[in-house]
Amino acid sequence: MNVPQGDLLRKRVVTDLATPLAQALDAAVTGYARLEPGDTLLLDAEGVGVITFEEGVPVVAYHTGTDSGGTDALDDIAVAGPSRVALYELDGDSLAALHDTPELRVPPGLPAERLAGDPALAERTREAAPESRRRAAEQEQTGLAAVEQFLEDGDRIENIRERAHDQAETRAEEWGFDLPET
Amino acid sequence: MPAFIPESEANGGMVEVFAVASGKGGTGKTTSTMALGMALASEHDVTVIDADTGMANMLFHAGLADADTTLHDVLAGEAAVEAAVYERFGMSVVPCGTSLSGFQQAEPDRLRTVVATLAAETDVILLDSPAALGSRSAVLPIVLADRIVVVLQPTIPSLSDGLKVQEYATTYGTGVAGVLFNRVTEDEAIDRIATKTEQYFEGETLATVPESDAVRDARRAGEPLLAHAPESAPAAAYRKAAARLAVRDRPVDPVADRFRSAVIPDHS
Numbered sequence: 001m002n003v004p005q006g007d008l009l010r011k012r013v014v015t016d017l018a019t020p021l022a023q024a025l026d027a028a029v030t031g032y033a034r035l036e037p038g039d040t041l042l043l044d045a046e047g048v049g050v051i052t053f054e055e056g057v058p059v060v061a062y063h064t065g066t067d068s069g070g071t072d073a074l075d076d077i078a079v080a081g082p083s084r085v086a087l088y089e090l091d092g093d094s095l096a097a098l099h100d101t102p103e104l105r106v107p108p109g110l111p112a113e114r115l116a117g118d119p120a121l122a123e124r125t126r127e128a129a130p131e132s133r134r135r136a137a138e139q140e141q142t143g144l145a146a147v148e149q150f151l152e153d154g155d156r157i158e159n160i161r162e163r164a165h166d167q168a169e170t171r172a173e174e175w176g177f178d179l180p181e182t
Numbered sequence: 183m184p185a186f187i188p189e190s191e192a193n194g195g196m197v198e199v200f201a202v203a204s205g206k207g208g209t210g211k212t213t214s215t216m217a218l219g220m221a222l223a224s225e226h227d228v229t230v231i232d233a234d235t236g237m238a239n240m241l242f243h244a245g246l247a248d249a250d251t252t253l254h255d256v257l258a259g260e261a262a263v264e265a266a267v268y269e270r271f272g273m274s275v276v277p278c279g280t281s282l283s284g285f286q287q288a289e290p291d292r293l294r295t296v297v298a299t300l301a302a303e304t305d306v307i308l309l310d311s312p313a314a315l316g317s318r319s320a321v322l323p324i325v326l327a328d329r330i331v332v333v334l335q336p337t338i339p340s341l342s343d344g345l346k347v348q349e350y351a352t353t354y355g356t357g358v359a360g361v362l363f364n365r366v367t368e369d370e371a372i373d374r375i376a377t378k379t380e381q382y383f384e385g386e387t388l389a390t391v392p393e394s395d396a397v398r399d400a401r402r403a404g405e406p407l408l409a410h411a412p413e414s415a416p417a418a419a420y421r422k423a424a425a426r427l428a429v430r431d432r433p434v435d436p437v438a439d440r441f442r443s444a445v446i447p448d449h450s
Contacts, residue, residue, distance in 0.1 A: 015207050015313075017339070037316055080205030080343040081314030117337025144371040150338045151378035160342055161382075164349035168315075172354065175318035177325055180355030 003050065003098060006031045006088030013038045013082050018116035020085040025056040025125055031089040038082030049077030051111055052095055057129050058111045059095070060104035066163075069104035074114040075160055107136045114150075119143035198429050199297060199307040200359060201327035203351070205343020207237070207313040209333045210364040213397055215310040216243050216406035217417065218331065219273045221424030226305040229267070229274040233293060233309040233323040236285055238278035240310055244270050245404035246277045253277065254284035257292045263299045271409050274304060290319035297326050306429055315350055324350055329357040331427070332383065335365050336375050348383060360385030362423055367393045389423035391416045 009029065014020060020033050035049040047065020051058050062069040063076035098104065108129040109122035116122075119142050126137035141149045151157070172179050202215040211234070219230040232240035232253060241247050246268055253276055255261035268275045276296070279285075300307060311323040311330075324330055330351045332344045348358055361383050366372050376387045392415050400410035408417050 075342070078339055078342050079316075080346050081312075081316050081320070114338050114342075117335065117339045144336060144375060147336055147338055147341065147375055148371060148378065150341065151375065151382075157345065157382055160345050161349050164346040165353050168350040168353035171318075171321075175321070177318075177321075177354060179353065 003032060003052075004090065004094045006090030006094075009087045009089055011084075011086040013084050015082045016116060017078075017083060017085070018112065018118040018121050020087055021051075021058070021112050021116055021118075021125070022121055024053045024058075024087060025121070025128060028056040028128075029053050029087065029089060030055055030092050030095070031087065032095070034086045034088065035077050036084050037079040038084045049073060051077070051106075052098060054092060054095070054099070055128070055130070057108045057125055057133070058106055059099050060101065061106045061111065062104050069101070070106055071110065071114075072156075072159075073104070074106065074111060075156065076163075078115050107140045108133055109137060109140050109142065113140075113142065113146045119146070122146075196305055196429070197301045197307065198305075198329070199301065199309065199327045200427075201233070201309045201311045201323045201330045201351075201356070202333060203311040203324055203330045203347050204313055204333040204340065205315060205347050206335075206340050209313070209335050209340060210391070210397070211313065211333050212239050212243050212310050213401070213407055214331070214333050214362055214364060214391075214420070215308050216240070216271075217408050217420035218424050218427065219306075219308050220271055220406050220408040221421045222306050222308075222427070222429070223272040226429060227274075227303075228272075228306045228308065229276065229300050229304040230308045230310065231276040231296070231300070232278035234312045235278050235288055235290065235293075235319070236312060238280050240275065241277035241280070242404060243401060243406055244268070244275045244277060246270065246275065247404065249277050249279075252279040252284070253296070254279040254281070254288050256296055257288035257290065258284070259289065259292065263296050267300070271406055274300070276300070290322055293322055294326060315346060321350060321354075324356055325354045327351075327356050328430070329359040329385075331359050331388065332361045332385075333364050334361050334379070336363060336372060341379065345382060352384070358384035359427055360388040360423075362388050363390040365393045366390050386426065388426045389419040391419040391423075 032052040049063045051061045061073040063073040066076045109126045112118050112122035129137045202211050219228045222228050232238050251261045251265040256266050266276050309323040312320040314320040334340050334344045394416045396411035396414035400407045
């Protein structure tokens, strides 16, 4: 997925992904955020996550390492520990083709629910969504209902576990940990 | 009469090491470590260690902000383990310093020796673990532990990270004692969430700890929650969690060797 380089607005390490999402929303940024684990040794192998915004409201999400898009990409973007986040401004025309890709689109409030666990921010984001996205926003679950919905998606959770297991095995080798015999 | 008394007989042959872990910061790991430690101390000889050496804060929870010697000094090879052990609140507390230079000089691998040394003299060790999985030193406490206690908040990122922590633990041969839902502000759906969460975690839900000003007040007073507000709702929840955390009798093989062989130091 190629996006033209935007103008860098901010770059920082955050422990809470609510921070860049709130910044994008409050400044009504049209552009994208580039997110990567803040302390990993496997940056190149694992790729980066990208979330685009229109007037501060998330539109699409994808992950370059796993080639996932939409809601699946949010699972890959969510990392344990700090993240390095860079927020870029980019004109809407440059993002148009990307935003027309249905499999990459995410409901407006979902990044705040999934990445930040911040129902208040999710609600603010939905309220800021344009009329054309209201329907998607209204269908979203929020707060603990969103958590329940997440827990009911066994396949998604199994996927998160499998990836973490594979990552733990790969890293064990790098870190010199002796894995137990299975 | 046995001709040979194993080293582990010094503490009755029993020690269990728990890593108190979560993928995200702000879930209340240190509060939980101290509270579980104090609750377990009514029946066991307990040692709590601040293994979050990059973001240490146990010293503030235990009134040890002025401690002369901390885990940083031990990990830097500049002090003996015993010098960093403080008897507080009925437990042995090993705080870690907060300076960047202390962190930079520390050799994380020495944590194995610290755990092995203290294991010979205590029944239960609780390791307050880093909220990250991205580096060898961040994961080491989980590797050294027998079981982890996963501290969760009822949010998607916290659950998602908790699942990742569990996978790391089980991949590295560490068990899961259970999950602790912390800082719960809304209880209407929490029982359903706890039930649904249990199906994905190997341990049970140890307790649901309500969000409370008592936690913040205890922290400001430099005391563990169970010392500052023993009658508070979160304190009661932690005691319930500790009661469910049945400490296991470990095999009588030499305790120290168990930890020394837990990982192979290979920096070559």
